[in-house]
Amino acid sequence: MLKIAICDDSRSDVERLEQAFDELHHSDVEYDVYFSAAELLQSLERHEDKYHVYIFDIEMPQMNGLELAKKIRERDAKALFVFLTGFSHYVMDVFDVITFDYIAKPINADKLESVLQKAISYLNLTRRDFVFQYRKNHFRVNCDDILYIEKKGRQAGIHTISDDYKTNMTTEEIWKQLDERVFCHIHVSYILNLGHVQAIDGDEVLLDNGERLLIARAHKQALKEKHLAFMKRKV
Known part of the structure; x- marks a missing residue:
């Protein structure tokens, strides 16, 4: 509705x-x-x-x-x-x-x-769901609520508007559930939800919750292009 x-x-x-x-x-x-x-x-x-x-x-x-x-x-x-x-x-x-x-x-x-x-x-x-598990517990979060996903070795931290989660998923497994028009790599360790970008400020991304994430030089141009395309779909 x-x-x-x-x-x-x-x-x-x-x-x-x-x-x-x-x-x-x-x-x-x-x-x-x-x-x-x-x-x-x-x-x-x-x-x-x-x-x-x-x-x-x-x-x-x-x-x-x-x-x-x-x-x-x-x-x-x-x-x-x-x-x-x-x-x-x-x-x-x-x-x-x-x-x-x-x-x-x-x-x-x-x-x-x-x-x-x-x-x-x-x-x-x-509005689609991201499904994962951690220590035999199963979780489901709305992709729109994900701020970013942080990869640390074998573990991934899923940072959402309200909670943080952990899962043992590979980067390839994570991307299978994400829309590449909405999410973007900004660093080898970070996958960002473009819907939560408030500003691209130099070498950092400012999120709408006030957090700042570092943009790797290799991903900066792709981020700008993806963010522009995302905003054009909104307007």
Whole structure:
């Protein structure tokens, strides 16, 4: 089920968007509507709702869509943002917050269908499980939650958003379960999830949890190319 939050202060635009949703062929999509940034943020704080996609109007009073996206990005590094606007000069500002897509008004079902299909494809790309065992115990973690995998001799450390694990797997066995469009070698000892890269800073990668990892010179160019390709698939 694709969960979507819509935030737009224009009731007429919301009605058009709801009409577009009614014309879709997807039965596995649900959405909630908010008429202000404050209302959406309060709901996220109160209920800890987790949406896959956020659809915002850029032009809103008090807090516009770009400011709202930055607030949500602080709590959800993986949020997909889609912006609604009739002003093309906002497009570059939109991409500064690492958006997912952009829909020019007026809204219609064809435009919405295209965006949602892309979101579903992206989410299916990143949401797969990594299965391993350690000392006769079996584990399963979502690949999207893996920050990086650190190889030390025969042992591999699997560092995720919430926990660290160990396994005795070869590098070849590890790669059999990873998508090469999402993961990248940055060092003989490190396999990195590109989805958690906040910045490439000189000879280091800054992750969205604040950790820094060293980039080996031999892998630096490949990392830049893979990261650029990964971001292009998102936008």
